[in-house]
Amino acid sequence: FPERTFNAGIAEQNAMGVASGMAATGMKVFVHSFGCFAARRMFDQAFLAAGYSELPVHVIGSDPGVTAAFNGATHMPFEDCALYMTIPNAVVIDSCDYVQTKALTEQLARCEKPSYMRLIRKDCIQVYGDGSQFEIGKGVTLRDGGDVTIIASGILVDEALKAAELLESAQKINARVLDIHTWKPLDEALILKAASETGCIVTAENHQVSCGLGSAVANLLSQKCPIPLERIGIQDRFGQVGPQPFLMEQYNLTAKDIAAAAVKTMSRRL
Structure with a gap:
């Protein structure tokens, strides 16, 4: 869907502001960046523009924790989920493989709350069989x-x-x-x-x-x-x-x- 994709450049805080503005008009918006930027860099905007306003902005943070590997300490978020867990009523997800990620992403598209989902950007082990079903909030x-x-x-x-x-x-x-x-x-x-x-x-x-x-x-x-x-x-x-x-x-x-x-x-x- 290229007509629905917008590149905000190296400006994560602005991206979150734009996403929240779009969500305020009734859109369901997904924002993606590396987890370090999706959490630390744009947290103030996520907390106020999306969280306080109760807007369905869904933040996707990739390369979480040790999966950042050679990107090193500056790009290795060990605290990303913690930040988003402090936003009242927000949803926080840590997916384990592409099957789970796909299923939960589809559910987030119907979720009216702000959310944060961290996911693996590189190759990973497939835990679940194709077509497995999941529910947000249910282990x-x-x-x-x-x-x-x-x-x-x-x-x-x-x-x-x-x-x-x-x-x-x-x-x-x-x-x-x-x-x-x-x-x-x-x-x-x-x-x-x-x-x-x-x-x-x-x-x-x-x-x-x-x-x-x-x-x-x-x-x-x-x-x-x-x-x-x-x-x-x-x-x-x-x-x-x-x-x-x-x-x-x-x-x-x-x-x-x-x-x-x-x-x-x-x-x-x-």
Whole structure:
């Protein structure tokens, strides 16, 4: 749809202002940039022009976290979702593959709230079969299990599944795996069900743990189901340059790290 596409140039803040103006006339608008610019650079405009005005502007941030790879620290957002989660009534999504991205993008086109979705720009592992269906605000149980729950999103969904396989093959631990693609609104019912049935949880995210999926789950559990929780993610660090597999190791985001966290949280369970 070239007639519906506008290049705002290297002017992300202006792009957000233009998008909000278009949305105010009744249009459904998508704005795309690298996650670092889509979050940090144009957040004031997103908060006020789209958020405060309650306009359906849907921001797409690509190359989130370690997927920025060789672009390095300046282009490696570990806090993008956290910023958008502070906008009242906004929707925040971390998609894991192209199947999920396509399905949720189609839903966002019908969503009347402002939103932010981070997605992988480079090649990624396909987790879901073509045609799989998803619902904004509803997580997916990818693997059932009764010993521990692993909650993941984005690129760490595949790592979580691998971690579950490691746990089963090496230690006979049966892990449940949840894909919580929507961080806001959080699927509290699914998480609380898993918490009550397994008694301990690990969260895994390509994002700062202090202000992302892990913190959202921690807030929920502290109020409604206090159980042991371990959080895999970025631990108060900046980004760095390197290939994605190297960065996954550097930031302890691998299946091995998730599996170790699962064993640790199980040891804390009463």
